[in-house]
Amino acid sequence: MVTVTLGKTGITVNKNGFGALPIQRISKEDAAYLLRKAYDNGINFFDTARQYSDSEEKVGYAFKGIRDKLYISTKTASTTVEGFWDDLHTSLKNLQTDYVDILQFHNPDFCPKPGDGTGLYEAMLKAKEQGKIRHISITNHRLHVAMEAIESDLYDTLQFPFCYLASEKDIEIVNACKEHNMGFIAMKALSGGLITNSAAAYAFEAQYDNVLPIWGVQREKELDEFLSYIDNPPVMTEDLSSFIAKERETLSGSFCRGCGYCMPTCPAHIKIDDCARMSLLLRRSPSAGHLTPESQAMMAKIEDCIHCGNCMKKCPYGLNTPDLLAENYKDYKEVLAGKPL
Incomplete structure (x- = not known):
């Protein structure tokens, strides 16, 4: 052991x-x-x-x-x-x-x-x-x-x-x-x-x-x-080791750590550190707490993204934050519609 x-x-x-x-x-x-x-x-x-x-x-x-x-x-x-x-x-x-x-x-x-x-x-x-x-x-x-x-x-x-x-x-x-x-x-x-x-x-x-x-x-x-x-x-x-190398190429861009470095300067007022992890939260914790009117309003702000690039410049992990937000919002709307992730 x-x-x-x-x-x-x-x-x-x-x-x-x-x-x-x-x-x-x-x-x-x-x-x-x-x-x-x-x-x-x-x-x-x-x-x-x-x-x-x-x-x-x-x-x-x-x-x-x-x-x-x-x-x-x-x-x-x-x-x-x-x-x-x-x-x-x-x-x-x-x-x-x-x-x-x-x-x-x-x-x-x-x-x-x-x-x-x-x-x-x-x-x-x-x-x-x-x-x-x-x-x-x-x-x-x-x-x-x-x-x-x-x-x-x-x-x-x-x-x-x-x-x-x-x-x-x-x-x-x-x-x-x-x-x-x-x-x-x-x-x-x-x-x-x-x-x-x-x-x-x-x-x-x-x-x-x-x-x-x-x-x-x-x-x-x-x-x-x-x-x-x-x-x-x-x-x-x-x-x-070879498997992990391939996984890193495929998955690294999809993992937001919620570090908050990109906040709070989003001009669209998107709460990026929560929104960019929503898919993970929905998979790992009770969904009801993430589907409240407040949470829906928070996620809907993603539609206001102007793709200014500020969040990408500040991300210490090199994430394509706008794309990640869009992916999370898509998942979120599916869960709202009653579809499992």
């Missing part, structure tokens, strides 16, 4: 982590079945978030009575101290526990630090002193925020998008975490559903001994693939 240690946390777990965002889409009993099956077969790291609707509740329900035998990470997206404590207390209640192993700031547009005026980092420290959390961490989609968090040495782990569509800049983030003895948790290891070859995905992540990929799972057959890799982990072969 291949394991990974999350930097200075000392947490050592199976190289497969369980990403609990997709279990929002299935019943409580089905979610508990998947979570327990994962645990019973060797997976011992489970990642959820306050914003993932009922995901925390399902995790808490599944692991009642065995909490001390596994690791749970969750997240708060609050930007106020009051909201932070509300989120933490709700998370503890939902998870049926008195502590979480890792609490992460959920994709903030800045790096919280002591003395920055928000009080957020100080709240984390107080929660740690009270024993409610064991490690202070952060998730992000923005390269500059991620690097600032790493270089600050204030955080125990970083969760960041990392898959075989990664750029050299992404790999620099992984290596910087290793240099700072900071754990690296790879979100979107399947690129939000774009990647369908799990063996290739696993083999890519396995090349980095400090990386813990968390696989978003909602079906038993998906879980079974990753469980099979515990005893027979895929390794990078010439065939897999």
Whole structure:
């Protein structure tokens, strides 16, 4: 069994982590079945978030009575101290526990630090002193925020998008975490559903001994693939390497990381960082929350795109943003019409 240690946390777990965002889409009993099956077969790291609707509740329900035998990470997206404590207390209640192993700031547009005026980092420290959390961490989609968090040495782990569509800049983030003895948790290891070859995905992540990929799972057959890799982990072969090279040519232009570099200067006022990921969101989370009148109005703004090129110039990943927006809007309208993606 291949394991990974999350930097200075000392947490050592199976190289497969369980990403609990997709279990929002299935019943409580089905979610508990998947979570327990994962645990019973060797997976011992489970990642959820306050914003993932009922995901925390399902995790808490599944692991009642065995909490001390596994690791749970969750997240708060609050930007106020009051909201932070509300989120933490709700998370503890939902998870049926008195502590979480890792609490992460959920994709903030800045790096919280002591003395920055928000009080957020100080709240984390107080929660740690009270024993409610064991490690202070952060998730992000923005390269500059991620690097600032790493270089600050204030955080125990970083969760960041990392898959075989990664750029050299992404790999620099992984290596910087290793240099700072900071754990690296790879979100979107399947690129939000774009990647369908799990063996290739696993083999890519396995090349980095400090990386813990968390696989978003909602079906038993998906879980079974990753469980099979515990005893027979895929390794990078010439065939897999060739396959990944072809995939990068085909898919790289379709993966928006939601980093926000292109915002907020869109002259058409398109919320690009949300709209350009809508197809992925519809595939990986409950669609109802994305089909509200507000969301429909947000997506309809894509029709106002004037193709000025500003977003493309600012994208650190070289995406053809207008084309990507058009593709996402097409998918969105199909879902509105009742057609599955």
